[in-house]
Amino acid sequence: MDYLTQHKQAFTEYLQIEKNASPYTVEYYNHDLEEFFAFVEREGFESLREIDQRAVRVFLTALYDRQLSRRSVSRKISSIRTFFKFLERENVIDSNAFMLISLPKAAKPIPGFLYEEEMEKLFEINDANDPLGQRNQALLEALYGTGIRVSECQSLRLKDIDFSVGTLLVRGKGKKERYVPFGSYAEKALQLYIHDGRKKLLEKSGSNSEVVFLNSRGNPITTRGIRLVLKNMMEKAALTINVHPHKLRHTFATHMLNEGADLRTVQELLGHESLSSTQIYTHVTKDHLRNIYLNSHPRAKK
Structure with missing residues (x-):
């Protein structure tokens, strides 16, 4: 959908110019957004304003059905939450449905070190x-x-x-x-x-x-x-x-x-x-x- 591509391009410019994000970070955000956009098209949403808590729960279920780790799911949701926060700032949407989603964080492994x-x-x-x-x-x-x-x-x-x-x-x-x-x-x-x-x-x-x-x-x-x-x-x-x-x-x-x-x-x-x-x-x-x-x-x- 053209409107999704436009929003993604604007968000990418925001990450690069305002957030000074590295190319590596931008690539990860874009990858997560592509997955979400595929979901939006599959579910037949005509506008991102239609994304509500129910839609978010359906998206979460789809991620867990793929047997992704909790850490991977958390990262994807975090990426999309940031994207929606940007859209809210730009008055593209009225509210950020992803802000109400709380995901338990996976335990961080203790870093390896040398004696x-x-x-x-x-x-x-x-x-x-x-x-x-x-x-x-x-x-x-x-x-x-x-x-x-x-x-x-x-x-x-x-x-x-x-x-x-x-x-x-x-x-x-x-x-x-x-x-x-x-x-x-x-x-x-x-x-x-x-x-x-x-x-x-x-x-x-x-x-x-x-x-x-x-x-x-x-x-x-x-x-x-x-x-x-x-x-x-x-x-x-x-x-x-x-x-x-x-x-x-x-x-x-x-x-x-x-x-x-x-x-x-x-x-x-x-x-x-x-x-x-x-x-x-x-x-x-x-x-x-x-x-x-x-x-x-x-x-x-x-």
Whole structure:
């Protein structure tokens, strides 16, 4: 239906311009809307004004009949609810029937993380005399030492690093900027790479790129390339676990909280909008719990 296509196009522009949504997010919204539009056409609705609570319940039933997970259903309903909220703002509809639907949230799995001993194995495998070894070490130190996302790491520019105060200027989701501190290990690795290995890599491409992390040909590395670098490190370190950029982010948050950092500080460092996103990291290791117990409880000490 033409009117559905028009509404979808207007909504897409709203996501891109007003919400600064990533192409990945826009793609998910559009996919969910296409499913809903197919339902609208199948049920013979002539206008979105006709969508009421009964229609929403029928749509929900259709989703559950496909044996989708509760999480998938919740995401789809959330997408369509946002779409209808936009239509209500634009006076296309009078009320948002999806606002009255309440779906229980699925329990969030505890994020995986690396123990300090496992991190040490990764830190020991890179050759500091090799340009790629220097780059890999700087990548590892930056991801673990700051907790930044792989996309944030991939887009870092030389001017974003302030060695005088030890901070990175990071551009996160929704183009929001934040400053993230880094420590002495990350500083040493970044300084060596930038003043030695990076220059040698840059000579291969002959470019004057300002991107910090380069691939073996001297061009800006991709997020996929960073994941591959970590995978190769894992294999060299003979680790049986899967190491990916987000696991290093989980590890950063877990180690910070385990060592006494408060939740609000970790939230700010990670660039989370809400505290609930950070609360998934409040788990602690069994060893850490045991150490606290043994050192704190009067009847635990020998």
